[in-house]
Amino acid sequence: MAQNRLGSNFHQVSRDARVHHTDRSAMADQEYSRPRPRRRREGITIQDVANVAGVSIGTVSRVLNDRNWVSPATREKVMEAVRKTGFTANARARALVMQRTNSVALVLGAAPTALFEDPNYALILQEASRALAAANRSLAFLTAADDAERDRVASFIRAGHVDGVLFVSPAESGHDSLLDLLESRALPVVVCGNPFAEPRRIALIHTDDAPGCEALGRHFRDQGYQRTAVIVAYPGTLGPRQRVEAFTRGLGRDLVHCEPTARYSQEEGYAAMASLLDAEHEIDSVFATSDLLAAGAIEAVRARGLEVPDDIAIAGFDDSAIATRTTPALTTVHQPVAAVAQAMVREVLQAIDGTEATTRMLPTELIVRESA
Numbered sequence: 371m372a373q374n375r376l377g378s379n380f381h382q383v384s385r386d387a388r389v390h391h392t393d394r395s396a397m398a399d400q401e402y403s404r405p406r407p408r409r410r411r412e413g414i415t416i417q418d419v420a421n422v423a424g425v426s427i428g429t430v431s432r433v434l435n436d437r438n439w440v441s442p443a444t445r446e447k448v449m450e451a452v453r454k455t456g457f458t459a460n461a462r463a464r465a466l467v468m469q470r471t472n473s474v475a476l477v478l479g480a481a482p483t484a485l486f487e488d489p490n491y492a493l494i495l496q497e498a499s500r501a502l503a504a505a506n507r508s509l510a511f512l513t514a515a516d517d518a519e520r521d522r523v524a525s526f527i528r529a530g531h532v533d534g535v536l537f538v539s540p541a542e543s544g545h546d547s548l549l550d551l552l553e554s555r556a557l558p559v560v561v562c563g564n565p566f567a568e569p570r571r572i573a574l575i576h577t578d579d580a581p582g583c584e585a586l587g588r589h590f591r592d593q594g595y596q597r598t599a600v601i602v603a604y605p606g607t608l609g610p611r612q613r614v615e616a617f618t619r620g621l622g623r624d625l626v627h628c629e630p631t632a633r634y635s636q637e638e639g640y641a642a643m644a645s646l647l648d649a650e651h652e653i654d655s656v657f658a659t660s661d662l663l664a665a666g667a668i669e670a671v672r673a674r675g676l677e678v679p680d681d682i683a684i685a686g687f688d689d690s691a692i693a694t695r696t697t698p699a700l701t702t703v704h705q706p707v708a709a710v711a712q713a714m715v716r717e718v719l720q721a722i723d724g725t726e727a728t729t730r731m732l733p734t735e736l737i738v739r740e741s742a
Contacts, residue, residue, distance in 0.1 A: 414457045423451035428724015473508040474718060475532040477523055479539050479548065479563075481515040487635055488662065489690040490707050494538055494562070497711035505719055507533075520548050527555060534718040539563030558721030560714045564609030573727035575713045579609065579687075580616040582703035582734030586657065586685055587620020589701070589736060595655035595683055599627045601642040601667060602659045603634045613659050613687060626651050631663060639666025647674055654682060655742065661686035661693045661702055668696050668741065683742035698740035706732050 420430045425444060432440050433448040440448075451457075476498050478484065478491060485492050499509045510532055514520045527535065535552055539561055552559040553572050562575045590598055598621060604610050605628065618625060629646055631638035639658055643666065646653060658664035664686030671682050678684050678698060686693060689704035713730055721727040 414455050416457070418455050419448065419451045419457050422454055423448045426724050428722075432724055470533045470722070471531060472506065473510055473532045474502055474534045474536060474715075474722075475510045475512055475523075475527065476536045477512045477514050477538065477548070479514050479537065482513050484515075489692060490688060490705075491538065493690075493707045494711040494714075497708045498536055498715050501712050501715035505715070507719070514548055523548065524551050527551070527557065532557075533722045534558035534560075536714050536718055537561045558718050558727060560718045560721070560727050562710050562714055564607060573717055573721070574729045575710050575717065576731055577705050577710065577734050578731045579613045579703070579705075579734055582705075582736055583613050583616035583687070584620035585736035586701075586703055587617040587622070589620075589738065590655055590657070590683070590685070590742065591621055591623075593655075593683065593742065595742075597626045597651065597653045598655045598657065599629060599646055599651060599653045600625055600657050600659070601629045601631060601639060601646075601663050603631045603638065603663060605630045610659050614657075617657050626653055634660045634662050636662050636666035636669070639663035640670045641666075643667035643670035647671075655679075656682060656684045658684065658686050661688040661690045661700060664700055664702070664741075665692050665696050668698075668700075672697075679740070679742050685742040689737050693737070693739070696741065701739045701742040702737050704735050704737045706734070 416427055416430050416434075420427045423430065423444075425448060429440060429444060430448050430451075433445050434452075476495060478495075480488075480491065485495065495511065502509050510526075512519075512523050512526065514523045526532075534557060537549070537552060537559060539549075549561070549566075549570065549572065552561075553570060560573045560575060561570075564576065566572075566574065600614050600617070602610050602614055605614070614625075614628065627646065627649070629642040631642050639660075639662060642658075642663065643656065646656070647670065656664075656667055658667050664684050667684050668678050671678050671684065676682060684700070686700050686702040687705065688707070689702045690707070693700040693702045709732055713732070717727040717730070
C-alpha cells in the first residue's frame with residue numbers, strides 16, 4: 371500500500387512537473403513571441419535633434435540646459451525632436467554639448483604699435499577685456515597686420531582655441547582674406563570698423579558717422595568760416611568718404627581742398643596741415659577725419675606762429691582721449707568706441723550661446739570745445 375501510494379505520488383509529481391514544464395515552455399514561447407520594446411538608436415547626437423527640429427545646435431543646447439532666449443514654440447519643437455530621436459540629455463551629453471574653451475579672440479588688423487598710436491584701439495581692447503571678464507571669459511589678443519601674422523591667426527582659429535572672434539578691422543575696408551576665413555568658419559564672429567566694401571554674412575558693429583559730421587559742418591557754417599579744407603586718411607575707402615560727404619552737406623558749400631594722408635597719426639596730420647599752409651589756400655578752417663590728424667594739424671599751425679581758432683579753426687573726429695589734451699581742447703565728433711566694444715562682446719557671447727549675432731549701428735554726436 372505504502373509503495374503504491376508512493377508510486378502514485380511519484381507519478382502525480384511527475385505529471386505536475388510535466389505540466390509545470392509545459393507551462394514554462396509556453397510562457398517562454400509567449401515571451402519570445404511578444405514584441406519587445408524598441409531599443410533607442412545608438413549614437414544619437416545633438417546635431418540629429420537640431421536637424422529634426424530645424425534649429426541650431428545652440429538652440430537645442432539652451433533648451434536642454436533650461437536657458438533663456440527660447441520661445442515656447444521653439445522649446446516645444448526641440449523637445450518633440452528629442453522624443454522622436456530618442457536623444458538622452460544625460461550629464462555626459464550635456465558636458466559634450468557645452469564643451470567650450472571659454473575664450474574669445476580679439477584680432478586687431480593692424481600692428482601692435484597701433485595700440486599706442488591710436489587710442490581707439492586701446493579703448494576697444496580695454497572695454498572688451500572688461501566685458502569678457504564680467505562674463506567669466508578669457509581674451510586672447512592677436513594682431514594681423516601682415517600676411518605672416520594673418521597666417522598665424524588663421525592657424526590659431528582653425529585649431530579651435532577660442533569660442534568666438536572679435537575682429538577690429540583696419541581703416542582700409544577693401545577685400546580682406548582674413549574676413550573670408552572668418553566668414554567660412556562655423557564660429558561666432560563680430561567685426562567693428564568701417565562698413566564692408568562687399569556684402570558679408572558677418573555681424574558688424576559700427577557707428578553712423580553722418581549725423582555727427584553733418585552737425586559739425588553746420589557748426590562751421592554758423593561760426594562764419596568761409597574757406598574750409600579737409601584732412602582725410604584713406605580717402606578712397608567708404609568710411610572716410612562718408613564722413614567728408616556728410617560734413618560737406620552740413621557745411622552747405624564746396625570745400626577749398628581735400629588733403630589725403632596714408633594713415634591716422636599725429637605725424638600725418640602735421641604733414642598734411644603743413645602742406646595746406648605751404649599751398650597758400652588761404653583757409654580759415656579744417657576738418658580732420660580723426661582726432662590724431664587734428665592734433666597734428668594744431669601743432670603745425672602753432673609751429674607757424676598762428677593761433678587756433680583765431681587764425682585757423684580745427685576740428686576732429688572720435689572724441690578720443692587726445693581731444694582734451696590738445697591746446698586748445700578739440701571740437702570733435704563723438705564716436706562711442708566703448709559702447710562699440712561692449713556691443714561686440716554682447717553679440718559674440720549671444721552667438722556662442724546660439725543666438726545669431728546681428729549688425730548694429732551706433733549714433734555719433736557733435737562735441738564743441740575751444741578749437742572751432
